[in-house]
Amino acid sequence: MALREIGKPAVLLLREDLTSGHIDYRIKAAWALGQLGPPALEAAPSLIQALNDDSPIVKHYAILSLAALHISTDALISGLMSKLDENTLGVANSAANLLNQIERERNRDNIPFVADEFEYDMVFLRSSVYYVRGMGLERLIKIKHKDERVMAEFYSLTNDANLSVREMALSYANHPGIMERIYQNPSTFGPRE
DSSP states (O other): OHHHHHOHHHHHHHHHHTTOSOHHHHHHHHHHHHHHOGGGGGGHHHHHHHTTOSOHHHHHHHHHHHHHHTOOOHHHHHHHHTTTTOSSHHHHHHHHHHHHHHHHHHHHTTOOOOSOHHHHHHHHHTOSSHHHHHHHHHHHHTOOSOOHHHHHHHHHHTTOSSHHHHHHHHHHHTSTTHHHHHHHSHHHHOOOO
């Protein structure tokens, strides 16, 4: 509340704190900027830079603050995509959720989100975090156009090392029309089992 009353000068101080040598200052700054709302919009580039902080807590709060600011720059999208493979669940999950929020907002405003939906979905699938990989699988099933890369990916995921991913891939592969397309051209996707 006090920071909101201070306004712009508080944003300048918090931006400086994001690069402090003291982790507590960086954590508090990353959190507080999101609490300020629209006045903190000018701190968005600093928050995007904070996505590369050494501390997963700073990264997590930076993502939450960026979500509160409702921005959708290409730099933010790129920064979030690089966090999908974080070993810290909170960072990867928050990044995936914010990417979905940005996509919904851009779709609502008829703004193109990505040039190649398949490649974007694959970034989710390459994550080491199961929740994020599951989102990638769900995203793949929603690709409406016929894309043989999708079929090949589902086939390869049925042999994934993670049992949950294998089961999800099999359930999606059994989605009406998916397996039929795989079996129509088995040489493209490997042997039929």
